[in-house]
Amino acid sequence: xxxxxxxxxxxxxxxxxxxxxxxxxxxxxxxxxxxxxxxxxxxxxxxxxxxxxxxxxxxxxxxxxxxxxxxxxxxxxxxxxxxxxxxxxxxxxxxxxxxxxxxxxxxxxxxxxxxxxxxxxxxxxxxxxxxxxxxxxxxxxxxxxxxxxxxxxxxxxxxxxxxxxxxxxxxxxxxxxxxxxxxxxxxxxxxxxxxxxxxxxxxxxxxxxxxxxxxxxxxxxxxxxxxxxxxxxxxxxxxxxxxxxxxxxxxxxxxxxxxxxxxxxxxxxxxxxxxxxxxxxxxxxxxxxxxxxxxxxxxxxxxxxxxxxxx
Amino acid sequence: xxxxxxxxxxxxxxxxxxxxxxxxxxxxxxxxxxxxxxxxxxxxxxxxxxxxxxxxxxxxxxxxxxxxxxxxxxxxxxxxxxxxxxxxxxxxxxxxxxxxxxxxxxxxxxxxxxxxxxxxxxxxxxxxxxxxxxxxxxxxxxxxxxxxxxxxxxxxxxxxxxxxxxxxxxxxxxxxxxxxxxxxxxxxxxxxxxxxxxxxxxxxxxxxxxxxxxxxxxxxxxxxxxxxxxxxxxxxxxxxxxxxxxxxxxxxxxxxxxxxxxxxxxxxxxxxxxxxxxxxx
Ligand SMILES: Nc1ncnc2c1ncn2[C@@H]1O[C@H](COP(=O)(O)OP(=O)(O)OP(=O)(O)O)[C@@H](O)[C@H]1O
Ligand SMILES: [Mg+2]
Numbered sequence: 001x002x003x004x005x006x007x008x009x010x011x012x013x014x015x016x017x018x019x020x021x022x023x024x025x026x027x028x029x030x031x032x033x034x035x036x037x038x039x040x041x042x043x044x045x046x047x048x049x050x051x052x053x054x055x056x057x058x059x060x061x062x063x064x065x066x067x068x069x070x071x072x073x074x075x076x077x078x079x080x081x082x083x084x085x086x087x088x089x090x091x092x093x094x095x096x097x098x099x100x101x102x103x104x105x106x107x108x109x110x111x112x113x114x115x116x117x118x119x120x121x122x123x124x125x126x127x128x129x130x131x132x133x134x135x136x137x138x139x140x141x142x143x144x145x146x147x148x149x150x151x152x153x154x155x156x157x158x159x160x161x162x163x164x165x166x167x168x169x170x171x172x173x174x175x176x177x178x179x180x181x182x183x184x185x186x187x188x189x190x191x192x193x194x195x196x197x198x199x200x201x202x203x204x205x206x207x208x209x210x211x212x213x214x215x216x217x218x219x220x221x222x223x224x225x226x227x228x229x230x231x232x233x234x235x236x237x238x239x240x241x242x243x244x245x246x247x248x249x250x251x252x253x254x255x256x257x258x259x260x261x262x263x264x265x266x267x268x269x270x271x272x273x274x275x276x277x278x279x280x281x282x283x284x285x286x287x288x289x290x291x292x293x294x295x296x297x298x299x300x301x302x303x304x305x306x307x308x309x310x311x
Numbered sequence: 312x313x314x315x316x317x318x319x320x321x322x323x324x325x326x327x328x329x330x331x332x333x334x335x336x337x338x339x340x341x342x343x344x345x346x347x348x349x350x351x352x353x354x355x356x357x358x359x360x361x362x363x364x365x366x367x368x369x370x371x372x373x374x375x376x377x378x379x380x381x382x383x384x385x386x387x388x389x390x391x392x393x394x395x396x397x398x399x400x401x402x403x404x405x406x407x408x409x410x411x412x413x414x415x416x417x418x419x420x421x422x423x424x425x426x427x428x429x430x431x432x433x434x435x436x437x438x439x440x441x442x443x444x445x446x447x448x449x450x451x452x453x454x455x456x457x458x459x460x461x462x463x464x465x466x467x468x469x470x471x472x473x474x475x476x477x478x479x480x481x482x483x484x485x486x487x488x489x490x491x492x493x494x495x496x497x498x499x500x501x502x503x504x505x506x507x508x509x510x511x512x513x514x515x516x517x518x519x520x521x522x523x524x525x526x527x528x529x530x531x532x533x534x535x536x537x538x539x540x541x542x543x544x545x546x547x548x549x550x551x552x553x554x555x556x557x558x559x560x561x562x563x564x565x566x567x568x569x570x571x572x573x574x575x576x577x578x579x580x581x582x583x584x585x586x587x588x589x590x591x592x
Contacts, residue, residue, distance in 0.1 A: 102384060180436065187422045187433045194420035196382055198482060199408030199437040 009152040010272050011265055016162035018264020020223060023165040024237050025244040025256035026172060027216040032250045033189035034209040035097060037108040041116035043238030045214060048123040050221030050230045053081040054134050055127035085214030093207045120235060134225040161223045168219060172212065173253045181208060189251060243291035249301025258302060263287045328352040329395060329490055329522050330376065336389035337375050345371050347546040348390065353490065358516050358523040360533035360554060363543035369526035370417050373492045377414035378404040409437045413483040417494035419475045423468025427459050430467050430478050434485030452481040455511055473504035493525040497532055509536045534558040
């Protein structure tokens, strides 16, 4: 295997996992745009979503009498998890966002911290705290076709996950760029008072955005859960998204995508090429260092929207 | 479309007003009493000017009508607002927009990162009459504001103040309103641009039959383009009448038009004097 081939293999693996980071970051970006807050509870939502899915999968045979290996079960569990995320979004809008309207952003941020603990507690209270496996039916084995044609080892699971993430990210980006609701969301992000004045209902926009963030949390929870097991550590996905957001900008959808790819690719490359010099473990801190450096050079992020002074 | 000189606001009100504000009292933050019983009305198809100095309560009045007040911790504690015969003081801004009254906020408030055309389209958010109708309104807005058509793809944040004001008015028009609440459309704009905007307001009023309630510090321009005027001071209406008569009134001339018989006074003098003087309502 040539040096270049090896580089390409590492880069591909990094970009594929980067798409997943992009997906998680997108959940943050949407909420930041709509509610103007860094949603500390996003990680908890990922955990809650994945746990609800596997929890339902466990209990459903007993509740419905379906055979434990029925395909219907998977879809039912998915539907229930989705419904749970939707309910969660509605509850958050009603019980957290609405009472805190007109409060400074710090207050809202504190509220999302509280929310994170609440959701974590709720998830574990309902489903128990033990680690569970999650099987999506896609093996983590090299793709034969890629191996034959390019000589690179690319995991089938990684490719699948990246494909799902890419589809979702593209779909959402197009939705927010071109749909009526997307336009309304961007209007709210720019000036929520003006949005009110033209009759855009803030509460509806919040519900939609939090529901979409819940959906994104479910998808990333399933993918991560399938790789690492459904466990409390899923809540730390929020921390993984932070460097992506700093790189890409908190309010930019393209920024989340590019930031995710950069973080994914650079952490894998750094692990392989810098790791041996410093004794490994580079992957876990490299994105944060990159983000820190970036903060010094371009605090608004790659695609972050500069504040327009001319108003 | 000038009125017969004898018609008073009361007479027109009897003929059925589009908007009726009755004895409105507004409190901010539960303690700050800002409007102390404001009554006014906008007859259908008319342009009504709401005049007054800084802090008189013009914007507050408009926000109380449009429902935007609640988003600013303001509250209507007394009085009522009727639009097209419906009590509207409990409605959300969105519901009022759907009924046909839209506020254009002071300071324009365009969506800076959206293009001019996207800004205009957000104005149609509440409409449910289909794409074709919305496109027709868009064409109409571009007809009235050709400058917006040239800039349709530019981010609003990077267009000039005049263009932003036009964008804000155009955006409100996209809701197909019967009444526009315009807050300080002349603010920070060159006289030429102000004239351009008021000319369009007049045309809209005559051709599309849109009624206007416009808050202005620039009383001269406002009265020249309005049918009626109200003068607010300290949260109260202290004068009202046909625009031409108000413009001819000595007090208004002196305090708002800067045309005192005894020569021009500085703004400072006027403010100082005004504090002692009380108009009889
Ligand atoms: N959100 C608010 N909270 C507390 N007080 C407010 C608020 N908004 C306005 N006020 C006060 O209400 C009074 C009237 O303000 P308003 O903005 O209605 O005046 P205005 O006539 O529009 O003045 P301007 O010509 O400066 O726009 C002012 O004294 C102002 O300080
Ligand atoms: Mg004002």
